[in-house]
Amino acid sequence: MTAKRTQMEPKFEHQKVEQTITQKWEKADAFKTVRDPNKKPYTILLPPPNASGKMHTGNVLMIAIEDLLIRWKRMQGYSALWVPGTDHAGFETQVTYERELSKQGKSRLDFDRNTLYDSIWKFVQDNKGLIEEQIKQMGASVDWSRYTFTLDPKALEVVHNTFEKMVNEGLIYRDDYVVNYCPALGTTFADLEVNFVERKDPLYYIKYGPLTVATVRPETKLGDTALAVNPSDPRYQQYIGKEIEFEDVMGKNKLPVIADSYVDMEFGTGILKVTPAHDKNDYEIGIRHNLEIKSVIGLNGRMAENTRKYAGMKVKQAREEIVKDLQNLGLIEKIDYEYVHLVPVSYKGEKEIEPLVLPNWFVKVDSLKKPALDAVLNGDVKIFPKWREITYVRWMEEMRDWPISRQVVWGIRIPAWYNVQENPEITVTFLNKQGKVETGLISDLLKNYSFEEIESGLQNLVAPKNAKFIVSKNKPNGQYLQETDTFDTWFSSGQWPLTTLGYPESEDFKYFYPTDVLETGWEIIRLWVSRMIMFGIYMTGQPPFKNVYLHGMVRALDGRKMSKSLGNIINPDEYMEKYGVDALRMGLISGTANGKDFAFPKDKVIGYRNFTNKIWNMARFMLMMMDKYEEENNSTAIPEYEKLNKNDLTDEDRTMINGLNELIRSVDNSLEIFRFADAADAIYHYMWDELAAKCIESVKVREDKRIALSVLRHIFKECLKLLHPFMPFVTEAVWEKVSEQDNSLLALTSWPKEE
RNA sequence: GGUCGAAUAGCUCAGCUGGUUAGAGCACUGCAUUCACAUUGCAGGGGUCACAGGUUCGAAUCCUGUUUCGACCACCA
Numbered sequence: 161m162t163a164k165r166t167q168m169e170p171k172f173e174h175q176k177v178e179q180t181i182t183q184k185w186e187k188a189d190a191f192k193t194v195r196d197p198n199k200k201p202y203t204i205l206l207p208p209p210n211a212s213g214k215m216h217t218g219n220v221l222m223i224a225i226e227d228l229l230i231r232w233k234r235m236q237g238y239s240a241l242w243v244p245g246t247d248h249a250g251f252e253t254q255v256t257y258e259r260e261l262s263k264q265g266k267s268r269l270d271f272d273r274n275t276l277y278d279s280i281w282k283f284v285q286d287n288k289g290l291i292e293e294q295i296k297q298m299g300a301s302v303d304w305s306r307y308t309f310t311l312d313p314k315a316l317e318v319v320h321n322t323f324e325k326m327v328n329e330g331l332i333y334r335d336d337y338v339v340n341y342c343p344a345l346g347t348t349f350a351d352l353e354v355n356f357v358e359r360k361d362p363l364y365y366i367k368y369g370p371l372t373v374a375t376v377r378p379e380t381k382l383g384d385t386a387l388a389v390n391p392s393d394p395r396y397q398q399y400i401g402k403e404i405e406f407e408d409v410m411g412k413n414k415l416p417v418i419a420d421s422y423v424d425m426e427f428g429t430g431i432l433k434v435t436p437a438h439d440k441n442d443y444e445i446g447i448r449h450n451l452e453i454k455s456v457i458g459l460n461g462r463m464a465e466n467t468r469k470y471a472g473m474k475v476k477q478a479r480e481e482i483v484k485d486l487q488n489l490g491l492i493e494k495i496d497y498e499y500v501h502l503v504p505v506s507y508k509g510e511k512e513i514e515p516l517v518l519p520n521w522f523v524k525v526d527s528l529k530k531p532a533l534d535a536v537l538n539g540d541v542k543i544f545p546k547w548r549e550i551t552y553v554r555w556m557e558e559m560r561d562w563p564i565s566r567q568v569v570w571g572i573r574i575p576a577w578y579n580v581q582e583n584p585e586i587t588v589t590f591l592n593k594q595g596k597v598e599t600g601l602i603s604d605l606l607k608n609y610s611f612e613e614i615e616s617g618l619q620n621l622v623a624p625k626n627a628k629f630i631v632s633k634n635k636p637n638g639q640y641l642q643e644t645d646t647f648d649t650w651f652s653s654g655q656w657p658l659t660t661l662g663y664p665e666s667e668d669f670k671y672f673y674p675t676d677v678l679e680t681g682w683e684i685i686r687l688w689v690s691r692m693i694m695f696g697i698y699m700t701g702q703p704p705f706k707n708v709y710l711h712g713m714v715r716a717l718d719g720r721k722m723s724k725s726l727g728n729i730i731n732p733d734e735y736m737e738k739y740g741v742d743a744l745r746m747g748l749i750s751g752t753a754n755g756k757d758f759a760f761p762k763d764k765v766i767g768y769r770n771f772t773n774k775i776w777n778m779a780r781f782m783l784m785m786m787d788k789y790e791e792e793n794n795s796t797a798i799p800e801y802e803k804l805n806k807n808d809l810t811d812e813d814r815t816m817i818n819g820l821n822e823l824i825r826s827v828d829n830s831l832e833i834f835r836f837a838d839a840a841d842a843i844y845h846y847m848w849d850e851l852a853a854k855c856i857e858s859v860k861v862r863e864d865k866r867i868a869l870s871v872l873r874h875i876f877k878e879c880l881k882l883l884h885p886f887m888p889f890v891t892e893a894v895w896e897k898v899s900e901q902d903n904s905l906l907a908l909t910s911w912p913k914e915e
Numbered sequence: 916g917g918u919c920g921a922a923u924a925g926c927u928c929a930g931c932u933g934g935u936u937a938g939a940g941c942a943c944u945g946c947a948u949u950c951a952c953a954u955u956g957c958a959g960g961g962g963u964c965a966c967a968g969g970u971u972c973g974a975a976u977c978c979u980g981u982u983u984c985g986a987c988c989a990c991c992a
Binding site for chain 1: 918919920921926927928929931939940941942950951952954955956985986987988989990991992
């Protein structure tokens with residue numbers, strides 16, 4: 161024992177310790193959670209990071225906070241369960257994979273759907289080890305036996321069942337919809353996933369007979385089905401309700417002039433060309449005025465057949481040609497080359513969005529959103545920090561029907577099946593046996609190809625909005641093709657609490673649902689949090705969690721958002737290597753108190769690295785003093801604090817003990833209301849300013865070393881417990897030295913109580 | 916355009932319902948090293964709490980307005 165004590169190195173070597181402690185926890189299977197009927201459950205589900213991605217600073221903060229809560233509750237005696245998982249990350253992963261493909265000179269269009277899916281599956285399997293390793297490296301006390309991937313069979317099962325229930329209850333419908341389609345990436349994006357970038361484009365003033373219209377997109381004029389003016393615009397009163405005739409690039413043309421208050425009199429000439437098929441606002445005007453929806457741009461980003469001489473051209477090329485033709489016809493009044501406007505792009509990749517009309521799958525949200533809103537308003541779900549609640553409330557109040565279909569392969573395929581005989585209007589694209597792409601109506605293609613050949617080479621299909629379908633997990637008997645669209649990832653991750661806990665039958669679900677805290681970044685409160693609450697209530701009658709804690713975004717050292725283009729991304733690995741996991745976790749946790757965004761607190765990380773070393777040396781010194789005492793006193797051991805006669809304590813001792821009691825109280829109070837930084841700060845200052853600076857210093861000169869050391873050891877051990885959820889490695893490592901019990905794990909000891 | 920938030924020491928941030936000389940970490944200055952830790956100890960400097968009004972016995976804290984930043988949402992073709 162004596163020999164072991166003095167072996168402590170003078171420096172805390174975080175890398176070595178992190179490894180051995182991780183192994184120790186693993187070996188003891190310390191974080192496998194048992195459903196103990198005598199304990200209360202406490203549950204957190206890890207928001208699943210991208211399976212083929214790597215850890216970023218935000219993930220580190222997320223794990224630090226969740227691990228803190230879970231370790232705290234575990235020590236308090238709860239059946240504390242933290243379920244880890246990873247996300248298939250839909251189109252994001254597909255885009256990454258396609259980048260790999262293009263290095264080999266290939267693209268997704270060279271494969272049929274199933275082959276492509278299988279190879280992305282393999283790609284993800286090959287890459288997902290990294291993020292799992294990083295979660296372990298962080299010291300996350302998750303229960304790996306319950307690890308879930310968003311495409312696990314049990315996830316598909318839950319998502320299919322939910323979908324089926326919704327279809328049966330009339331909550332799912334198909335409709336045409338102007339979608340944010342990205343021809344380059346081959347899929348649609350939700351409004352939330354669209355960003356706008358500023359760009360300078362020519363603004364063309366084009367003559368429509370007696371009227372002139374300003375537009376940056378002359379090529380869409382081929383899809384115009386009306387001109388619109390503001391009903392109170394005095395300039396154009398005589399045209400409202402009339403039809404005007406005019407010269408156009410494809411010959412004589414005529415359009416009705418309608419009045420709609422959407423039109424801004426100030427912009428351009430105050431006249432709007434209405435193109436319902438290629439603009440969201442125009443689409444709505446079209447619905448209001450019962451206009452024809454004329455589509456002139458296809459899914460491939462090229463002009464459609466009905467544009468005759470422009471058919472097959474890319475949009476930009478068609479724009480140039482049309483401008484040229486208009487100029488030749490003298491139909492361009494002027495061009496404003498200085499016009500700056502905002503162009504929609506997808507939120508990843510910056511590729512341009514082309515609004516198109518496509519049949520889509522929708523969720524009717526009217527009956528779902530009310531209970532989800534009420535759950536927050538009446539406090540069943542509490543949001544921290546409180547001021548973020550308004551974001552949620554506004555969103556739920558204004559929520560519109562939710563388009564859930566995406567045209568990516570990498571995702572959960574919608575389990576709807578179309579009978580090809582009953583739906584001759586389905587447009588199918590497939591690779592035939594020779595590897596050539598064929599597109600056409602299924603009824604035509606079946607004249608030249610067998611159903612089996614089409615089925616096995618299927619790339620995608622577009623079914624009309626009124627197509628007949630049946631919902632089934634497995635292929636029905638007969639000639640059925642499955643919908644090729646996949647679910648929006650938020651449709652499936654919105655059911656994460658159900659999936660991870662094995663809804664509806666499993667014991668886990670019965671014991672752990674609803675969970676206690678959903679901890680995540682505020683930027684996905686709409687995308688994710690709202691959907692989980694909706695699905696949770698819809699399927700189980702109960703919201704999936706009681707509290708939502710939203711952490712702030714970690715900004716770069718320059719205080720700006722981290723981004724590749726600014727080159728200011730902080731790689732957490734470097735900090736873990738240099739200062740240790742504990743220091744990084746503690747630094748991030750105390751970087752912000754209340755969920756606000758904050759700049760990466762580099763100085764705090766360094767400060768807490770110093771703190772780890774301080775703790776290490778406090779232990780080292782205490783053990784040295786104990787060794788010395790025992791040597792001098794014929795191996796008389798220092799008595800347990802519990803066995804001391806409390807009358808022997810000095811005033812100093814009592815002051816320290818009082819301070820400890822206060823500390824325990826304030827740590828608990830702060831953690832209850834998610835004030836992590838306050839708790840961290842309190843422990844730091846008690847340990848450094850009181851325990852190290854006063855208590856240890858006084859032990860050096862105390863006569864009654866027996867009592868003094870016993871008190872010191874007691875307080876030190878209690879402090880290690882308090883600190884453990886924040887800095888698990890150094891505390892566990894020091895515990896190993898000071899606990900004097902074999903195989904005792906600090907992670908599994910009881911949380912301190914006030915005396 | 917709508918909404919939310921922020922402005923406190925050189926830097927990054929605390930300061931919860933208004934109450935003694937405004938705090939922390941890092942940075943800075945001076946001193947200390949055979950006594951666990953220089954990733955240390957001791958001592959110290961540094962703030963008209965964005966600005967202007969108001970409420971109050973009392974305001975960094977509450978109210979109003981102004982300025983400047985940040986983010987989110989919606990977008991004018």
